[in-house]
Amino acid sequence: RDLFSLYTRVEPLLTTAPKKMSRFFTLLALVSVVAVLVATSSAEPLLRGGAVAVTELVDKVDPVTELQALRDFYNSTNGPSWTSNQGWTDPDATDVCDWFGVSCRDGTHVTNLILPNNNLRGSIVSSFGALANLEYLDLSQNQYLAGNLPSVNFTKLLHVDLSMGMSSFYRGSLTGPVPAGLLPSTLLFFDLSSQQFSRMPNAALDLPNVTRFTVHNNGMGGYFPSWMSTTSLTYFDIGNNQF
Numbered sequence: 001r002d003l004f005s006l007y008t009r010v011e012p013l014l015t016t017a018p019k020k021m022s023r024f025f026t027l028l029a030l031v032s033v034v035a036v037l038v039a040t041s042s043a044e045p046l047l048r049g050g051a052v053a054v055t056e057l058v059d060k061v062d063p064v065t066e067l068q069a070l071r072d073f074y075n076s077t078n079g080p081s082w083t084s085n086q087g088w089t090d091p092d093a094t095d096v097c098d099w100f101g102v103s104c105r106d107g108t109h110v111t112n113l114i115l116p117n118n119n120l121r122g123s124i125v126s127s128f129g130a131l132a133n134l135e136y137l138d139l140s141q142n143q144y145l146a147g148n149l150p151s152v153n154f155t156k157l158l159h160v161d162l163s164m165g166m167s168s169f170y171r172g173s174l175t176g177p178v179p180a181g182l183l184p185s186t187l188l189f190f191d192l193s194s195q196q197f198s199r200m201p202n203a204a205l206d207l208p209n210v211t212r213f214t215v216h217n218n219g220m221g222g223y224f225p226s227w228m229s230t231t232s233l234t235y236f237d238i239g240n241n242q243f
Helices: 003-015 023-057 063-076 126-130
Strands: 102-105 109-114 136-138 146-148 159-161 173-177 189-191 196-199 212-214 235-237
Touching: 063 109, 063 126
Parallel strands: 109 136, 136 159, 146 173, 159 189, 173 196, 189 212, 212 235
Antiparallel strands: 102 109
8 A cells, every 4th residue: 555545544643633642642653553554554465475375385185085095004904903903993983193003293184104013914005195294104013014015205204114123034025116205305214124125216315314224135126226415324224135
């Protein structure tokens, strides 16, 4: 709004001011009101734009889609035989944040899936990729979790453990190529040791903050991808492969 418009909105304040009010205080009141109006006028488009920006940042993954992805995962890995499956067994349950091994941020999106050594048997279906907000994934020491991993795009992952453990004398049953979407630049911890993955992604690894990285004892072939610079790495093991 222009200054004339602001003035026409403020001018009545002067004409209705008490006669005993000094000119100084009247002028001070005018300046204060004008400042507020200018700030409000300037802030309106910013606030509107900010609201749009915040809305755009809200994750578009539907919690219902995440619910279905977890149910698919439960069914494909023989959930009834899991060692612990509290919350997963009720077909009408919708609050996944209370399920065993599941954690959420703000009670909405699934961020943690932690089910190590829980007798998972079967494969991970493609709908698993709908858990796009995952930060912590631990399905380690589940010997009968088998087959290829689906294509995923987990851009927020910090921790991935699908290993059988470094002390394991046998390999697990996860096979096929390692999906590139399992290796975002956010990673801090990555352990796929003692499985049967066939090869690493072809793309260069950009893991600037990773502290632990191991794909030990997979029998992988092909080439190990080029590695971007990192200053945080404290443990690195790609032994017992065929790179």
